[in-house]
Amino acid sequence: MLISRVAKLGACLAKHLPTRNYAAMSRLPYIQRTTNHHMQPPLSFTKLYNGPMIKKHNLFSTVTANNTSEEGSEQKEAISVTFVDKDGEENHIKVPIGMSMLEAAHENDIELEGACEGSLACSTCHVIVMDVEYYNKLEDATDEENDMLDLAFGLSETSRLGCQVIAKPELDGIRLAIPAATRNFAVDGYVPKPH
Amino acid sequence: MQKMAIWKAKQWLSRSFSSMPSNPLRVCVVGSGPAGFYTAEKMLKVQQQAQVDIIDRLPTPFGLVRSGVAPDHPETKIVINQFSRVAQHERCSFFGTVTLGSSISLSELRELYHVVVLAYGAESDRSLGIPGENLKGIHSAREFVWWYNGHPDGRNLDPDLKSTDTAVILGQGNVALDVARILLRPTTELATTDIASHALSALEESSIRKVYLVGRRGPAQAACTAKELREILGLRNLDISIQEPDLILTPDVEEGLTSNRIQRRVYELLSKAATSRPKNDAGLSKRQLHFVFFRKPDSFIESKDRHGHASGVYFEKTVLKGVGPGKQIAIGTGEFEVINCGLVLKSIGYKSIPVDGLPFDHKKGIVPNDRGRVLSDTSGDSILEEGLYVCGWLKRGPTGIVATNLHCAEETVSSISEDLEKGVLSSSSPKPGRDGLLQLLNDRNVRVVSFSDWEKIDSEERKLGSSRNKPREKLATWDELQKYTL
Ligand SMILES: Cc1cc2nc3c(=O)[nH]c(=O)nc-3n(C[C@H](O)[C@H](O)[C@H](O)COP(=O)(O)OP(=O)(O)OC[C@H]3O[C@@H](n4cnc5c(N)ncnc54)[C@H](O)[C@@H]3O)c2cc1C
Ligand SMILES: NC(=O)c1ccc[n+]([C@@H]2O[C@H](COP(=O)([O-])OP(=O)(O)OC[C@H]3O[C@@H](n4cnc5c(N)ncnc54)[C@H](OP(=O)(O)O)[C@@H]3O)[C@@H](O)[C@H]2O)c1
Ligand code: FES
Numbered sequence: 001m002l003i004s005r006v007a008k009l010g011a012c013l014a015k016h017l018p019t020r021n022y023a024a025m026s027r028l029p030y031i032q033r034t035t036n037h038h039m040q041p042p043l044s045f046t047k048l049y050n051g052p053m054i055k056k057h058n059l060f061s062t063v064t065a066n067n068t069s070e071e072g073s074e075q076k077e078a079i080s081v082t083f084v085d086k087d088g089e090e091n092h093i094k095v096p097i098g099m100s101m102l103e104a105a106h107e108n109d110i111e112l113e114g115a116c117e118g119s120l121a122c123s124t125c126h127v128i129v130m131d132v133e134y135y136n137k138l139e140d141a142t143d144e145e146n147d148m149l150d151l152a153f154g155l156s157e158t159s160r161l162g163c164q165v166i167a168k169p170e171l172d173g174i175r176l177a178i179p180a181a182t183r184n185f186a187v188d189g190y191v192p193k194p195h
Numbered sequence: 196m197q198k199m200a201i202w203k204a205k206q207w208l209s210r211s212f213s214s215m216p217s218n219p220l221r222v223c224v225v226g227s228g229p230a231g232f233y234t235a236e237k238m239l240k241v242q243q244q245a246q247v248d249i250i251d252r253l254p255t256p257f258g259l260v261r262s263g264v265a266p267d268h269p270e271t272k273i274v275i276n277q278f279s280r281v282a283q284h285e286r287c288s289f290f291g292t293v294t295l296g297s298s299i300s301l302s303e304l305r306e307l308y309h310v311v312v313l314a315y316g317a318e319s320d321r322s323l324g325i326p327g328e329n330l331k332g333i334h335s336a337r338e339f340v341w342w343y344n345g346h347p348d349g350r351n352l353d354p355d356l357k358s359t360d361t362a363v364i365l366g367q368g369n370v371a372l373d374v375a376r377i378l379l380r381p382t383t384e385l386a387t388t389d390i391a392s393h394a395l396s397a398l399e400e401s402s403i404r405k406v407y408l409v410g411r412r413g414p415a416q417a418a419c420t421a422k423e424l425r426e427i428l429g430l431r432n433l434d435i436s437i438q439e440p441d442l443i444l445t446p447d448v449e450e451g452l453t454s455n456r457i458q459r460r461v462y463e464l465l466s467k468a469a470t471s472r473p474k475n476d477a478g479l480s481k482r483q484l485h486f487v488f489f490r491k492p493d494s495f496i497e498s499k500d501r502h503g504h505a506s507g508v509y510f511e512k513t514v515l516k517g518v519g520p521g522k523q524i525a526i527g528t529g530e531f532e533v534i535n536c537g538l539v540l541k542s543i544g545y546k547s548i549p550v551d552g553l554p555f556d557h558k559k560g561i562v563p564n565d566r567g568r569v570l571s572d573t574s575g576d577s578i579l580e581e582g583l584y585v586c587g588w589l590k591r592g593p594t595g596i597v598a599t600n601l602h603c604a605e606e607t608v609s610s611i612s613e614d615l616e617k618g619v620l621s622s623s624s625p626k627p628g629r630d631g632l633l634q635l636l637n638d639r640n641v642r643v644v645s646f647s648d649w650e651k652i653d654s655e656e657r658k659l660g661s662s663r664n665k666p667r668e669k670l671a672t673w674d675e676l677q678k679y680t681l
Contacts, residue, residue, distance in 0.1 A: 121270035
């Protein structure tokens with residue numbers, strides 16, 4: 001049931017999206033999931049993984065298999081997203097439904113780091129959702145995302161990883177801040193006061 | 196060989212003439228790990244006049260991303276793509292097999308460049324300073340990691356994994372968890388990673404079935420992070436053992452946990468593992484991992500049968516003593532306990548090594564600095580070392596993930612920019628930079644490995660790997676590495 005819905009959505013995405021490298025930033029690519037085969041991993045990723053993958057799924061993990069499949073997602077093709085960069089400057093962009101904020105940022109030359117290219121292993125794509133209402137519209141972060149958020153620089157209560165936030169219609173108008181560098185980063189996962 | 200070097204030098208010279216701004220700021224970054232590459236990337240971006248050369252003592256770039264990050268963590272290594280783009284930037288060059296301190300001295304480098312940024316990491320180990328530390332069978336985790344990751348200086352470690360069924364790992368940081376996982380993970384799973392082939396063979400024949408991960412403090416102070424912990428707790432065919440009484444928290448510690456997200460989540464995972472794992476089913480699982488808390492190493496025991504070999508570790512039990520808000524240290528109780536084992540891996544932290552002429556804080560193991568600006572000494576009224584900066588583990592000490600070095604580099608580069616603006620640092624008098632460096636190295640017969648030479652190694656490694664269903668088969672000796680760059 002779930003699988004067929006995801007597959008349907010995948011087909012729909014493949015039709016609507018400029019496919020250039022779209023799946024590069026797909027969610028949790030290395031965790032076993034019921035993903036659709038329209039999403040090809042990026043080249044670098046394939047190179048690193050030309051062997052059977054190590055199964056990371058276990059008792060201590062929660063994995064959400066599907067998070068882009070929302071009712072009505074076929075109706076709207078792109079949403080408006082505002083990125084507020086380190087200097088407080090605003091960038092308004094359109095993001096196709098189904099695309100991650102990391103990829104959207106890169107397509108629009110917005111400086112959001114993505115050291116692990118969306119494979120949930122670096123925390124450099126950290127963004128702060130500026131309005132709690134939007135934050136609440138996101139699916140809960142998985143344990144794996146939270147594990148990476150633990151180490152994110154300048155963590156706040158509405159922090160998420162940009163590679164894990166996928167555009168969906170309800171997020172139209174979302175504002176994301178890219179955390180500004182502060183002086184104190186000597187400690188792993190230094191946590192400033194929530195905003 | 197020398198001819199080759201001159202030819203290459205000429206090639207670089209012509210390239211540098213064509214692509215360079217007229218009056219460049221000559222920058223040399225020492226060390227090509229995350230700190231070095233992030234520094235280069237930020238420098239190139241904010242200083243359009245900068246020409247950046249990255250030198251490294253190895254023919255292979257990327258520092259601990261190649262020789263530290265575990266083979267079963269390929270996602271973490273994806274950052275290499277970004278670093279490679281930096282190395283290919285027209286104002287950037289990589290020069291491998293150039294060692295600061297032997298190929299070239301620090302004072303020579305400072306003569307050649309306007310700015311020198313030291314990012315050469317931490318290539319030594321903290322020591323325990325307890326009796327028996329030099330017995331055979333005791334290694335630092337750093338050496339063991341180099342060995343399984345195919346670092347050419349780790350090739351000869353040859354740890355004995357066949358004479359014992361028990362290993363003790365001292366320390367409970369992420370490195371300790373990495374080495375424990377490598378010892379315990381089914382080798383069929385390791386076989387498809389980029390683990391060094393000599394290490395894979397040794398692990399396939401390993402008789403180690405029981406690993407003790409020993410911390411001097413408790414589960415609420417463990418230095419590891421949830422990601423690594425979750426992974427090891429979920430390994431196949433592994434029994435986890437945690438003494439439930441160790442999980443009892445004092446009110447102080449419990450309160451501290453509420454404001455420390457990392458430690459709270461680690462503690463929760465350990466608690467869950469202690470209670471949810473089936474116990475005593477040794478018949479089903481072949482391997483065991485014991486988390487041992489509140490034990491500090493006191494001395495190593497020499498084997499009666501094998502002269503000069505370790506056969507166990509003496510531990511003193513500890514209790515916590517509060518030394519400030521949310522901070523506890525371990526205090527010995529005078530009660531002792533032995534864990535017998537044939538292999539000990541000390542994973543109590545790395546340590547940086549100073550080079551001649553470099554101010555060094557031996558107590559902290561770092562270069563004294565003010566937001567990346569090297570200071571002449573550790574006293575309050577020390578002076579700035581003009582044009583000399585530091586980044587990464589050498590600047591902050593041996594902690595932090597890859598991303599930490601990004602922010603660290605941002606800080607160092609912004610200090611450099613500030614100094615340029617204020618005129619503390621100037622590029623108005625020309626310096627020889629790259630040409631001078633290559634000339635000097637050529638005079639000394641130092642054969643330099645370029646980034647395209649590294650690409651030859653890289654493609655050879657991938658080729659060797661693909662025939663074995665591995666992402667790469669690392670060339671793990673100096674000879675092999677040199678062969679592919681000739
Ligand atoms: C075992 C281990 C596993 C890790 N796993 C992870 C992980 O999974 N995820 C994560 O985010 N972080 C991980 N880290 C942390 C991460 O690797 C470090 O934060 C980071 O590499 C530090 O960067 P650096 O550039 O300061 O040092 P390094 O990466 O050590 O780079 C130093 C470079 O300097 C070179 N060098 C040394 N001496 C000289 C000299 N005299 N002259 C010229 N060059 C020299 C070395 O060859 C090396 O290339 C791990 C660390 C370790 C030790
Ligand atoms: N996957 C990853 O993200 C990953 C993987 C590997 C490494 N890293 C990072 O790399 C950095 C280095 O890791 P690390 O494990 O080497 O260092 P670490 O996290 O600082 O851990 C050091 C461990 O050694 C113990 N220790 C230190 N001195 C001791 C002594 N004299 N006696 C007994 N125990 C002693 C510490 O205990 P106390 O706490 O009591 O001092 C601690 O358990 C860390 O920041 C780590 O997060 C990250
Ligand atoms: S890009 Fe690495 S965690 Fe998102």
